[in-house]
Amino acid sequence: MAHVFFPPLSRVAICGGTHGNEMSGVYMLRELKKRHIEQDGPVSLITVLSNPRAVESCRRYIDKDLNRCFTSQMLSGPLTDDTPYELKRAHELNAQLGPKGSQEAVDLLCDIHNTTSNMGLCLILYSTDWIPLHILKHIQSKMTSTPVRAIFIDLPASEGYSLESVGKHGFTLEVGPQPNGVLRADIYNLVKEAVELTFEFVQKFNAGHTFEGGEVEAYTMEDSVDYPRDPTTGEITASVHSELQDRDFKLLKPGDPIFKRFSGETVTYKGEELYPFFINEYAAPPHLRSV
Amino acid sequence: MAHVFFPPLSRVAICGGTHGNEMSGVYMLRELKKRHIEQDGPVSLITVLSNPRAVESCRRYIDKDLNRCFTSQMLSGPLTDDTPYELKRAHELNAQLGPKGSQEAVDLLCDIHNTTSNMGLCLILYSTDWIPLHILKHIQSKMTSTPVRAIFIDLPASEGYSLESVGKHGFTLEVGPQPNGVLRADIYNLVKEAVELTFEFVQKFNAGHTFEGGEVEAYTMEDSVDYPRDPTTGEITASVHSELQDRDFKLLKPGDPIFKRFSGETVTYKGEELYPFFINEYAAPPHLRSV
Known part of the structure; x- marks a missing residue:
C-alpha cells in the first residue's frame, strides 16, 4: 500500500x-x-x-x-x-x-x-x-x-x-x-x-507518527422514513413502536414492527434488512440506513 | 368516618x-x-x-x-x-x-x-x-x-x-x-x-358509587437545589452526578454524590434524608423533596 x-x-x-x-x-x-x-x-x-x-x-x-x-x-x-x-x-x-x-x-x-x-x-x-x-x-x-x-x-x-x-x-x-x-x-x-x-x-x-491503513465499518444513509400521517391534515397518526424505540443500529427485518398507530394497529417494516438510526430523533423523522 | x-x-x-x-x-x-x-x-x-x-x-x-x-x-x-x-x-x-x-x-x-x-x-x-x-x-x-x-x-x-x-x-x-x-x-x-x-x-x-376513605402516600417539596455555579459569571460548573441521575424517588442520604464538577471533583449531599424528584429536569434545577 x-x-x-x-x-x-x-x-x-x-x-x-x-x-x-x-x-x-x-x-x-x-x-x-x-x-x-x-x-x-x-x-x-x-x-x-x-x-x-x-x-x-x-x-x-x-x-x-x-x-x-x-x-x-x-x-x-x-x-x-x-x-x-x-x-x-x-x-x-x-x-x-x-x-x-x-x-x-x-x-x-x-x-x-x-x-x-x-x-x-x-x-x-x-x-x-x-x-x-x-x-x-x-x-x-x-x-x-x-x-x-x-x-x-x-x-x-x-x-x-x-x-x-x-x-x-x-x-x-x-x-x-x-x-x-x-x-x-x-x-x-x-x-x-x-x-x-x-x-x-x-x-x-x-509528531510524525505513522498510521497503518485498514478497513473501517461505516453506515450510510439509504432512506429516511416519515411517520404515518393523516392525508388531509398532515398530522402524525402513529408513534415509533416500542419494539423499535431505542434500538438504533440493531438489525431491522421485513415484518418487524416500526410504528404503532394511535388507533391501536401496528405498522410493520416492508423494505430490505437495514440498521436504523436517528430513531425518533427530535429534529428528524426516523432514518433507516445500511452498513 | x-x-x-x-x-x-x-x-x-x-x-x-x-x-x-x-x-x-x-x-x-x-x-x-x-x-x-x-x-x-x-x-x-x-x-x-x-x-x-x-x-x-x-x-x-x-x-x-x-x-x-x-x-x-x-x-x-x-x-x-x-x-x-x-x-x-x-x-x-x-x-x-x-x-x-x-x-x-x-x-x-x-x-x-x-x-x-x-x-x-x-x-x-x-x-x-x-x-x-x-x-x-x-x-x-x-x-x-x-x-x-x-x-x-x-x-x-x-x-x-x-x-x-x-x-x-x-x-x-x-x-x-x-x-x-x-x-x-x-x-x-x-x-x-x-x-x-x-x-x-x-x-x-x-353513577353514585361510594368510595372508601383511607391514606395515600405523597411527596411534598422541601427544597430546590440549584447547580453549583461560578460566582462571577453565574455559569453552571457541574453536572448532576451519574449516581443521582435517573434515580428520582430513591432515598438520598447525607454523603451521597449529587454533582460532579467539570473539573472532576464530586459534590456530596449535606442535608437530611430525602427523596429527590425532577432530577435534571429540563425546565428546573433538581428538587429534593420528602415523603
Whole structure:
C-alpha cells in the first residue's frame, strides 16, 4: 500500500452549539476555554460557539438549521437585510474558520452534537477524508465505555452542507441519548473522552507518527422514513413502536414492527434488512440506513 | 368516618400543551378529539390545547411560563398591549374553564405534562382536594405498568399558580422520562391509560358509587437545589452526578454524590434524608423533596 503524507494539523477548531439546545458541546467549549488549552503546545486551538443566539434561546435554531448552511453555493451567495440569521452566521463562521476549500481554512474541525436517539457515540464524516477516518480508528481503539460508530455522508466537499465541511478535514461528533436542553454527566463524559482522544491523535500525528491503513465499518444513509400521517391534515397518526424505540443500529427485518398507530394497529417494516438510526430523533423523522 | 357528598362531575376538561414542547398531552388531545368522546354519555368533555402558540413553535412558552399564571391575583389584574402572551392566554382559559373559584368553573380539570426526569407517572395536586385524591387511588389500584405517585402542593386554591387550579377540582398528570419535542410510545401509553382510568372514575362517581376513605402516600417539596455555579459569571460548573441521575424517588442520604464538577471533583449531599424528584429536569434545577 502506498504511503500518503499530510502536513501537520496546526490549527484545530472545536465547535459546539451549532444546534442551540444540544448542551454537550456548549459545556465542552466552556471547559476548554477555562483550561486555556489554546496555549498548550504548538497546535493553535480555536473554540467556537457556532450559534450563540440559538444557545441563548435554548432552541435548535432561530430562522433555519445552521448545519445545512455550508454548501459552497450558500456560502457564495449575496447577503441582504432579509437573509436568515443562520445564513449570515454561516458566512461569519466561513470567514473565521475557512474560507471553505482554501489554504487558509483550519486544518481540522470537530463539531459537537447531541441526539435524543439511543445512538451512543458516532463520528459523521465525508467518506473521502482520510484524517477523520484515522481519528475514528484511534478513538475506537481507545474507547471502551460505549460503541463508537461511523456514519458516512457521500457528497463532494462543495456540496457538504454541515459546519465541519469548512475545515480542510472535519467530522461531527454525535452523541446520545440526551434530551434537548439537558446536560447528562454520562453523555458529557463520552464527549470529553472523544475530544481528548482527538487531541491525542493530533499530537501523535504532528509528531510524525505513522498510521497503518485498514478497513473501517461505516453506515450510510439509504432512506429516511416519515411517520404515518393523516392525508388531509398532515398530522402524525402513529408513534415509533416500542419494539423499535431505542434500538438504533440493531438489525431491522421485513415484518418487524416500526410504528404503532394511535388507533391501536401496528405498522410493520416492508423494505430490505437495514440498521436504523436517528430513531425518533427530535429534529428528524426516523432514518433507516445500511452498513 | 363521616360521609362526604359531592355533586356529579358533569363538565370535565382535559388540557395539554400548557408547555408547548411536552408532546404527550398534545397528541392525547388530538386522539380524544378524533374519537368525538365529547358526545359519549352524560358528561360534557372539553379538550383544550392550552398554549397553541408555544405548541406551534415547539417551545415551553413564548413570553413566560403559562403554568405559573393562574393565581387569583394574576387572573384579576388588568390586561394591556404589553401583557405577556401567556398571561393573556391565562385570562382566556380562565374565561373558558373557570372563572376560578366560581360555580361556573369546570368540575374537573386534568392537565397533561411531561418531564425529562425519570419520574414515571405522578399526579400533582392540591392536598385538600378530595376528588383527585380518589382519582389517584383509583389509578393506583388499576395501573400495574409503572409506579403511580402523588406530589402535593401545599397552597390555598387562590394562590394556586397552575392551570388545574382553575377547575373546581383538578390535577396535573406528569409523566417521564421523555425528551422535549419527542413523542415516545411507552410514555404516551401511560398517559392514555391514566386518562382512561380518570374517565372510568368519573363514570363510577357519577353513577353514585361510594368510595372508601383511607391514606395515600405523597411527596411534598422541601427544597430546590440549584447547580453549583461560578460566582462571577453565574455559569453552571457541574453536572448532576451519574449516581443521582435517573434515580428520582430513591432515598438520598447525607454523603451521597449529587454533582460532579467539570473539573472532576464530586459534590456530596449535606442535608437530611430525602427523596429527590425532577432530577435534571429540563425546565428546573433538581428538587429534593420528602415523603
